Amino acid sequence: MKNKEHILIIGAGLCGSLLALRMAQRGYKVTLMEKRPDLRKEIVDSGRSINLAFSDRGMKGLRLAGLEEKVLPLCIPMNGRMIHNTEGELFMSPYSGRNEYINSISREDLNIMLLDECDKMPEITMLFNQKCTGVSLETGEATFEDYKTRQNTTYKADVVMGADGVGSALRKSMLDHRKFLFSYGQDFLTHGYKELSFPPGADGGFLVEKNALHIWPRGKDMMIALPNLDGSFTVTLFLSWEEGKDSFESLNTDAAVLDYFQREFPDALKLMPDLLKEFKENPTSPLGTIKCSPWHAYGKVLLLGDAAHGIVPFYGQGMNSAFEDIHVLDKYLNKYEGDWKAVFKAYQNERKEDTDAIADLAVDNFHEMKAHTARPIFQEKRKLETAFEEAFPKEYFSKYALVTFREDLRYSEAMRRGRVQDKAILNLIHDGKFTESMSLHDKLDLVKQETRKMLHDDEVVEGLEEE
């Protein structure tokens, strides 16, 4: 048996800890470096959202590491979007007509579970309070500053993997490197976000529907809430930094905040006793997309997860895509193990197109969630799609279902098919092509026919261009 190599992983968050686990399972010697303290021993402000949407693509990664059973107790199923209008009326829009659901999960609980699993592997050494200050791409040497001692230590490994998130130190070393061309983009939305909360009820129960992702779509702004196991909800307000009447800039007094919530979210306001304190004390954070290429250099370093592709949260796919990264990487390790350059190249060659797709879909979904969910034609579309999925569960998948539940399908393919299908349905509704005399299956056939025509047209051009 071949003597397995040493992998240094930067970042013991969700992506880094699962990656460490999987690499150790494959027999590599792993050193896992984390800049924050061990969150099992100290209270850590991750600076990131408290709970996350966990769904089928994420499960693929956990299943690969044998953790399917361990994650289930941490999950709260969310069956659909519970839409709240300004009158406080509710409207439930299921995620699919096949009873499919996504889950709310605590970032911290999941990270603790993964770190505990890492502890069980003798191949893994974990070091906390180690901030990466730079990586030498050609040699695989990485330097870390210890937060407590302030001492710098350089580690050398056969391979360095950066799972160190949107602010990745490895990516920074690649961007600053003079000798190769690094394509890089950071793209911010006009909106930022602030986390708030609904506390649990007096009896520890949930004060609004537990099994839903709550949305208050307001056209320009939006608020959402996801349930936590303790009966509380984490609430996130998405608001423009400075444009328009209401913005983080203009909501600069208690009175302005209260007036805004009374106007826009009266039903939520009743559940937010700490609103003014939280609004003042909790940070306002930017929403950005990071894309870059190449993700690897010299067969020595590789970026994964948010470090390679930071996305906005609106498709609930940030963690899921990071876990799917590990699944794809593992596939190419099966194929090319022993030749890191070949592994990295094949991995990026497949994966980049897909993470670009989910990045773009996530931005699209921002607009869909904050505006479209509240509008008649989109509600009519959603109703029709749910009916298709209920009646013909194997024949029809909405774009949301293609992206979220069809973990057998690549993001890029889900995007391509989903976008064309959306365009087809919206046009058919808009042009009044669905008549009352048509059966549901007639309507489905019409959607399929229109979608096929549009896909054909795209494929001809793409085929010609790629020849």
Added chain:
Amino acid sequence: MKNKEHILIIGAGLCGSLLALRMAQRGYKVTLMEKRPDLRKEIVDSGRSINLAFSDRGMKGLRLAGLEEKVLPLCIPMNGRMIHNTEGELFMSPYSGRNEYINSISREDLNIMLLDECDKMPEITMLFNQKCTGVSLETGEATFEDYKTRQNTTYKADVVMGADGVGSALRKSMLDHRKFLFSYGQDFLTHGYKELSFPPGADGGFLVEKNALHIWPRGKDMMIALPNLDGSFTVTLFLSWEEGKDSFESLNTDAAVLDYFQREFPDALKLMPDLLKEFKENPTSPLGTIKCSPWHAYGKVLLLGDAAHGIVPFYGQGMNSAFEDIHVLDKYLNKYEGDWKAVFKAYQNERKEDTDAIADLAVDNFHEMKAHTARPIFQEKRKLETAFEEAFPKEYFSKYALVTFREDLRYSEAMRRGRVQDKAILNLIHDGKFTESMSLHDKLDLVKQETRKMLHDDEVVEGLEEE
């Protein structure tokens, strides 16, 4: 009359010198700073391509400054693409069926003409050998290092405009600024470029057709040549950095270079006595797209031209888009003069969409030029489009014509219409929808009908999303 303000312009290249001229014409006091020596007095290696394509949008900017007559003597009209196959056979593909043409122009000659015009304006002070080392966005203070004395001097102006190209110092100050969110992307092609040349004939004449842009499309690679007034041609080889059989990496011996040229460009090789020397001595440069936003900050600074939107050269629109920038800025000065924030905001609000479009079109055209121009279905499309333009000059405009010759149309609109039209024609050809019995106008009607249907479908969705 209002006492006009002081504008400091960084960069006295094509964009900066025309901008200075126009601002001076409007009555502003202008200081124009250039990091290189005065190219009228010293030989300057601009590090940029020697000649450029100049067309209708660029003329809009020059006309605004009253320079239409001055630029004409510098222009060599190019009526189309002269395509060279590996057998050395030629095939002329006109740019339009309306006898429209673009021009080859010397960067240096044009820059000299613009600097000479600046000299005539008492409102303009020009300083050379001044490298900008940073701009304070809030105050409009910019610091420059004098190349000769090495001394730093800080200038304060009411407004600082960065026309300092793809490596913009002002843009760097905006990217490094902590207090506002700056979206930024640099995106490199897999190919780099190297400039070579055909010398003039013994009699000073042109050794290949003077009035054409010559292309040697080779699928993965491409070479082009543009005429110069002295009878020479500037030749540019576009080749992969490292991928594939032939690349800048693999062409590392005289024998390899010669073998490659003999195989791919035998007719050109005969015109290149200095090939091996030039190939060795001339730099290989990257091809990148730069996008960023916002272009302005605090009503004090503004990016224009390549500094705001660096594009690849394949649509011949780099300089043209920079000159059109000045035309658009001037329009908003007419509207909001006195309120810089309003001017900058309105300017970017219109212009960003258009420069994003030309950036994307330029990348598309890279693929079209190196591969499609050599292929039957694209040649059939081009032939049909030229026939439409000849027979129905007011009814039909190819994508190329919409982008290049319809200076009344925004780039974004040219892209939208042009892309859909291309897709329609390619599908109609591919699916055999043009039959022999059809008249040319029947074929045009079919293209129009298909294009209209596709545009309608897009507009419904876009309209719904923007509502």
